[in-house]
Amino acid sequence: xxxxxxxxxxxxxxxxxxxIMDEVxxxxxxxxxxxxxxxxxxxxxxxxxxINHLTVQQAYAELERxxxxxxxxxxxxxxxxxxxxxxxxxxxxRAVARRALRDAYRHGLTSQDLREAIQAEAGRRDAxxxxxxxxxxx
Amino acid sequence: xxEPSAGRVFREHLSLVGRVGGGELGGxxxxxxxxxxTAAAKVTATHSYADRVLGVQFLxxxxxxxxxxxxxxxxxxxxxxxxxxxxxxPALAALLRVAAGGCWLVAALLTTNLAAAALGAxxxxxxxxxAITPLAWLAYGFGVAIVYLLASAAALVSDNPVRWIVLLMxxxxxxxxxxxxxxxxxFTFRFGPSALYRGAFGFDTAxxxxxxxxxxxxxxxxFAVGRWLLASVVWLAATILLVVTAxxxxxxx
Amino acid sequence: xxPALPDRLTADxxxxxxxxxxxxxxxxxxxxxATLTVPTGAVYLLAGSNGAGKTxxxxxxxxLVRPDAGSVRVLEREPDRDAVAIRARxxxxxxxxxxxxxxxxxxxxxxxxxxxxxxxxxxYAARLSAxxxxxxxxxxxxxxxxxxxxxxxxxxxxxxxxxLLLDEPLAGLDPLMRxxxxxxxxxxxxxxxxxxxxxxxxxxxxxxxxxxxxxxxxGRFLLQTPLPELRESLxxxxxxxxxSWSADPLLSAQVLHRIEAERELEWTxxxxxxxxxxAFEAAGAAVxxxxxxxxxxxxxxxxxxxxxxPDA
Numbered sequence: 001x002x003x004x005x006x007x008x009x010x011x012x013x014x015x016x017x018x019x020i021m022d023e024v025x026x027x028x029x030x031x032x033x034x035x036x037x038x039x040x041x042x043x044x045x046x047x048x049x050x051i052n053h054l055t056v057q058q059a060y061a062e063l064e065r066x067x068x069x070x071x072x073x074x075x076x077x078x079x080x081x082x083x084x085x086x087x088x089x090x091x092x093x094r095a096v097a098r099r100a101l102r103d104a105y106r107h108g109l110t111s112q113d114l115r116e117a118i119q120a121e122a123g124r125r126d127a128x129x130x131x132x133x134x135x136x137x138x
Numbered sequence: 139x140x141e142p143s144a145g146r147v148f149r150e151h152l153s154l155v156g157r158v159g160g161g162e163l164g165g166x167x168x169x170x171x172x173x174x175x176t177a178a179a180k181v182t183a184t185h186s187y188a189d190r191v192l193g194v195q196f197l198x199x200x201x202x203x204x205x206x207x208x209x210x211x212x213x214x215x216x217x218x219x220x221x222x223x224x225x226x227x228p229a230l231a232a233l234l235r236v237a238a239g240g241c242w243l244v245a246a247l248l249t250t251n252l253a254a255a256a257l258g259a260x261x262x263x264x265x266x267x268x269a270i271t272p273l274a275w276l277a278y279g280f281g282v283a284i285v286y287l288l289a290s291a292a293a294l295v296s297d298n299p300v301r302w303i304v305l306l307m308x309x310x311x312x313x314x315x316x317x318x319x320x321x322x323x324x325f326t327f328r329f330g331p332s333a334l335y336r337g338a339f340g341f342d343t344a345x346x347x348x349x350x351x352x353x354x355x356x357x358x359x360x361f362a363v364g365r366w367l368l369a370s371v372v373w374l375a376a377t378i379l380l381v382v383t384a385x386x387x388x389x390x391x
Numbered sequence: 392x393x394p395a396l397p398d399r400l401t402a403d404x405x406x407x408x409x410x411x412x413x414x415x416x417x418x419x420x421x422x423x424x425a426t427l428t429v430p431t432g433a434v435y436l437l438a439g440s441n442g443a444g445k446t447x448x449x450x451x452x453x454x455l456v457r458p459d460a461g462s463v464r465v466l467e468r469e470p471d472r473d474a475v476a477i478r479a480r481x482x483x484x485x486x487x488x489x490x491x492x493x494x495x496x497x498x499x500x501x502x503x504x505x506x507x508x509x510x511x512x513x514x515y516a517a518r519l520s521a522x523x524x525x526x527x528x529x530x531x532x533x534x535x536x537x538x539x540x541x542x543x544x545x546x547x548x549x550x551x552x553x554x555l556l557l558d559e560p561l562a563g564l565d566p567l568m569r570x571x572x573x574x575x576x577x578x579x580x581x582x583x584x585x586x587x588x589x590x591x592x593x594x595x596x597x598x599x600x601x602x603x604x605x606x607x608x609x610g611r612f613l614l615q616t617p618l619p620e621l622r623e624s625l626x627x628x629x630x631x632x633x634x635s636w637s638a639d640p641l642l643s644a645q646v647l648h649r650i651e652a653e654r655e656l657e658w659t660x661x662x663x664x665x666x667x668x669x670a671f672e673a674a675g676a677a678v679x680x681x682x683x684x685x686x687x688x689x690x691x692x693x694x695x696x697x698x699x700x701p702d703a
Contacts, residue, residue: 008599010685010686011685043582046577046578047577048574049599050570050576050577050596050600052434052599103680106679108631140476140508141479142506142508146506146507146509147506147507153503154495157494161494223455223485224507225475225476
């Protein structure tokens with residue numbers, strides 16, 4: 001059974017519950033997780049990912065705290081109806097930027113170096129292929 | 139309630155022994171019955187059917203000695219890991235296994251004897267078989283029990299019990315066989331190496347049997363039946379104690 | 392000399408509490424004062440190299456091995472007095488391969504086990520056997536090592552014990568079967584309230600299930616900590632050094648693992664990140680990156696202690 005997340009990476013910097021949360025955000029951002037969409041049960045997702053069910057519980061609880069999902073007793077966890085893609089995109093973008101800046105500094109680069117490099121890379125990519133997702137923006 | 143009752147555990151051991159040893163049990167019953175048939179065929183004026191049939195019990199004694207090897211197949215003392223991580227006291231489990239093996243042995247012997255009786259009835263010699271006195275049966279029972287328990291003790295303690303069992307059977311049978319082959323099947327051991335073997339409380343005394351009380355008395359060569367009974371009981375008690383001690387040994391894994 | 396790491400856990404209730412356990416086999420100290428603390432409900436990874444004493448420690452918990460010294464309490468009972476009660480509430484999957492029964496099919500072996508556990512769930516056992524790809528009609532003596540291990544797992548899980556002791560449960564299993572076992576363990580933990588104690592020297596696949604870690608070396612614990620604390624406390628610092636650099640001896644003494652070149656070093660440290668960064672910067676160095684370690688790497692680092700890298 002396919003779900004919004006197919007695997008977790010134990011070597012990733014982010015803890016497992018954060019990876020799950022980011023995948024939910026990603027799903028909302030690109031539109032694959034629509035309002036009132038059902039998420040897999042804690043037990044199902046834990047089994048599929050081969051992780052501790054408490055980790056999934058933690059992720060879902062945090063998502064509920066952030067107002068992205070709601071619980072229906074006996075039925076499961078669902079994406080909130082009024083969820084918007086845009087804020088989630090912003091959150092994900094900041095996280096990606098943070099990781100990139102950390103990596104840049106490790107290589108002795110400044111944030112200015114990185115900014116210029118991103119603009120150059122993005123320009124090159126946009127020239128080859130226009131960015132997807134415009135049609136699915138809300 | 140998470141601990142199994144002793145009765146439940148015993149049932150498991152019964153099932154296990156039945157599965158693991160079914161072949162040998164069947165084989166023994168078949169061979170014993172075949173011997174009964176040959177006994178029936180050779181019935182003469184001097185040797186009765188019952189007499190011959192009891193000769194078959196020689197096989198029973200050998201089987202009783204070998205049976206623990208089957209009961210404990212693939213489970214030498216150090217490799218009863220399954221037993222030792224199961225929720226049952228290891229010593230108790232060992233004793234229950236010995237008891238389960240004993241139950242199957244008794245069942246097999248009952249079967250062979252019932253078959254022998256049926257065969258006797260079929261050839262018109264049923265009455266002879268029924269004339270075997272209870273005391274004779276008791277003697278037979280003691281003999282089988284003592285040999286089975288001694289062999290079980292060997293299996294409980296040794297990685298290779300077969301050599302101990304062979305030794306046991308040699309101790310039981312070599313002297314008379316060497317000296318009086320034909321009469322070996324009549325179990326009248328006239329010679330014994332020592333008091334341990336031959337005296338009132340001797341091993342030989344405890345493991346003999348005969349067709350009638352009179353024959354038993356005759357073979358006891360002077361001892362009263364009561365004394366013999368006491369000796370048998372003492373031997374049985376001693377072997378039970380030996381088995382219990384053997385069951386309590388616990389090699390550190 | 393390894394820096395002091397937290398070597399025991401605190402909790403309200405312990406499923407397992409072994410204090411100062413010692414055991415000697417011949418001339419070898421298998422356990423040299425091991426203090427094992429497993430909180431109830433934990434998924435505890437017992438890590439350490441082969442021969443560190445993991446198996447011996449597990450065996451003392453169910454009374455298969457009698458310690459020479461120390462106390463052991465499992466599920467509020469002591470193994471030298473209540474071993475039967477402990478075993479009735481424990482699912483044990485041993486590491487050694489024991490062949491059993493030339494005339495016995497696997498179903499017979501499972502039935503024999505089932506009879507000893509009143510709480511045995513036959514349907515669950517059947518589902519587990521199917522999931523693990525076990526053919527129940529095969530005679531026991533023809534089973535491969537992998538099949539024996541899988542059937543041991545079924546026997547440990549099927550009676551839904553409150554305590555599971557698994558000794559290298561994934562050893563010898565092919566990758567697909569390892570995934571299956573992990574999925575089933577995850578599901579089992581979600582369904583039944585269980586304390587799981589897994590002994591393994593490879594942690595990577597088990598890491599997502601684990602809540603607590605203990606590292607054993609030469610029969611003693613170097614570390615016992617909740618996994619989040621391990622993740623938060625252990626860091627690898629890549630530091631760019633100034634021309635004249637002298638290491639703060641206090642800082643240097645806390646290094647678990649060091650790789651040093653002329654102008655750059657990589658130190659793995661346990662403790663407060665901001666404090667360490669401040670210490671580096673105070674000494675004139677620039678911290679280029681601070682990274683977390685995977686569980687396997689963490690265990691490796693703790694086991695190695697402060698053995699310095701050979702000169703470049």
